Amino acid sequence: MIRSLGVASVICLALTACSSGGSAPQQAAGKTELKLYNDKGAWSKYFDEMGSLSKQQIGLSMKPVGYTDEPTYQAFIKASFRTNVKPDLFTWTTGGRLAEIVAQKQVSDTTAIWQEAIKNGDLSADLAKYYTVSGKQYCVPLNAAYWGMFYNKSVFDKYQLKPPATWDELVKVADTLKKNGVTAFYHTSVLFSFVWFEQLLAGTDPDLYDRLSAGQAKYTDPGVVDVMKRWKSMIDAGYFNNPGDKTDPGDVLKTGKAAMVSFGTWFNTSMTQRDMKAGTDYGFFVIPNVNPALPKTSMIFESGPLCSLAKAPDPDASTKYLKWWVSSSAQEKWATARGDVSANPKVAIADQAIAEVSKAAGSGEYRLVNRYFEATPPPVLTAALDGFGAFVVKPDTYQKVLTDIQAAADEYWSTHPQGN
Template sequence: MSGSRHPSMDRRTLLVAAAAGALATACGTAAGQPPGKVAVLGDSLPWEKPMAAAGAAMKRVASLQLVPEVNPSLESFEQIVRSSLRTNKTPDMLKYWSGYRLQDLARTGGIEDLTHQWDDAVAKGWVDPSLRGAFTYHRRVYGLPMNLAYWVMFYNPQVFRAHDIKPPGTWDGFLTACARLKKAGITPLHGTAADRWPSFIWFQEVLSRQDPRFYQDLMNGRERYTDPRAERALRTIASFFDKDWFTPMDLSHTDAAAALVRGTVGMVACGTWLGSTLAGAGGKPGENVGAFVLPMADPKARPSVIFESSALVATVKGADHDEAVEATGAWLHPAVMRAFSGALQDGCPNPKVKAANPVIAGLAKKVRGDKLWLLNRFWEQGPPELVEATVDDLAGFLLNPSSYRSTLRTMQGRADEAWKVWREAEQS
């Protein structure tokens, strides 16, 4: 995979052309929806039915119906959003990312300030206040959380019981579980560079277990990739390769989910949104599918967990602008959240709504009960161009684990440039 920050001119030209062609069809919102309906453009086909379920629930509580529109091409979706925000053909609402990607969008001036809606939801107990930082730019809120996925280790309880393994409560227990699975002829861990973006997963998981404060500071440009703590994380991952604990690096999450259910892969690190994929592979929560939060490698470190949450955004120039803004006020309503998270089979940002999936409900109870520190996912942390490039660097490391030092030097070189550009833009 290329580690370059920018696509080639030919590829960029093709993407722009594709986006221009898709704009008329993907953004049916340009002409507006009938009264009482508001379109939401997203990039995920699996979210289409949950969004429709949320829309039906919202119609009952607020007389507004959300209409999902999907462009499943990530690059085309991004091009459409960026190009349309400057026009009157922008979608009414968006399913977008949190963190720096949302900040980057807020910088354009093309999305609405939703601070009032956030404060109202907090007052009603409809949202976890600790999530606020992931949706703010210059202390104002520009998106509302849609789901709340925790990044955990999925496992097969039947396989664990057959080999006298318990879900580990310590880092040493996790390493012991890996060793026992390997001895039993089961590949202990899923690792992959397939589809490119998952390349960050093990760096994120190991680093946040070893030193969550350093992870947070590194992701926000306050620490360096050449720090010994970052090297320790990659050396730890390299040691897993040395022990032959990983699957082939081209095994997708869909195939890994099926392998977990079959019992040929021991553990899969992923967001709780994988639950629907596991169910599609024959997984049954509590029977052949379970999950646990990866234990802290440093028992003195603040207990933490990685989270992921998409942002519901209202645009400034959408054809149904007023109804879109009104819809944001009803989004976190318990009835809407129950319909959405139940259909999505994922966690919910509204603490009053229990996850429909019992495994995810148990995880949410632990996270909230133990007051784990919520750390945003790697993909949402840092300037988007930096994240895109370092994901490619980490993919290269996964294919050549001995390259950890040169990988970190390359990543830091990119970080120096990207953070300089980001901070200069903040001052302009």
């Protein structure tokens, strides 16, 4: 769960975690290697490959500095605003967290990069809105991802199961697995504790989901309470693993400890790292709506940014790298290595199931819903992550959890204009 850290602790953590950075400011120009600070430590191999490719193609290499603990990572980035230990490039999130650092004038303007990339067909105009703050673009897409359900094919085959087309069919799959002593779904009490809340609400009433994110609905409204009751009933039915289990979800799926894991298409990277083959060892399906009357299936969408500081050690080098990053030559390598989709429309997707989902999403077949982590204002998100984490351990507390989150929402929206 995300917790605040004191300034002294932040700086200490930053310097400890990044001992190679030193305390002296780096040279302002002439860089031939950039450091990319990121919260995706497990992706270091893929970042290294991109660094080698960029050195070949643009004469500018990149070295990743990866974190695996999200609070520590965010603390370091925010500390870099005030210290001489500054990243050349860094990963972040869109939505409220991006708007927050833009308002502090800490992140560089990438409007020109977006305009050129859209003109060249390397980025889509539809994606730009996630990176737009007050009419300007900031950062570029590190990745784009569609959320669905990854499933263990050997488990499904053993019990003669197939990907469900309706919510009722999904429940029948879960019941079958439970009867045979198999845990149906993965969930967790830390960081990704919001996953089932967003999926159930978006699949029940996506308009309510959007209003909630904009402060135009309350967490204590009947529709939200009903979603929590449904979530509770699924936990009570025994469909989920122990939320306190620290086993990596990639290992959970590979071993069949849980038959299904809901994540973005970036989870393909976890499968690739475990030598699992798409279509043979595991599959992917779109999660059906809870409400079958909805005109389109709701699909959670996210795009994570790659950013440069407004006062980067070498602004020209950082900008050069961001321009290269969105090119088709760079994105072909990035997407193929990880087995994921790309923000660049020109890049082909190797995984057939995900390629079909990406094509359908791009053609408007699904209702794309902004991921809860980005859609929710940071102070409300912090309260929600803590609340949902407590709920999955003690489901009977759902009413108190919603009341506590709403208190944080009331405080936030009392000083911020509500979304339209």
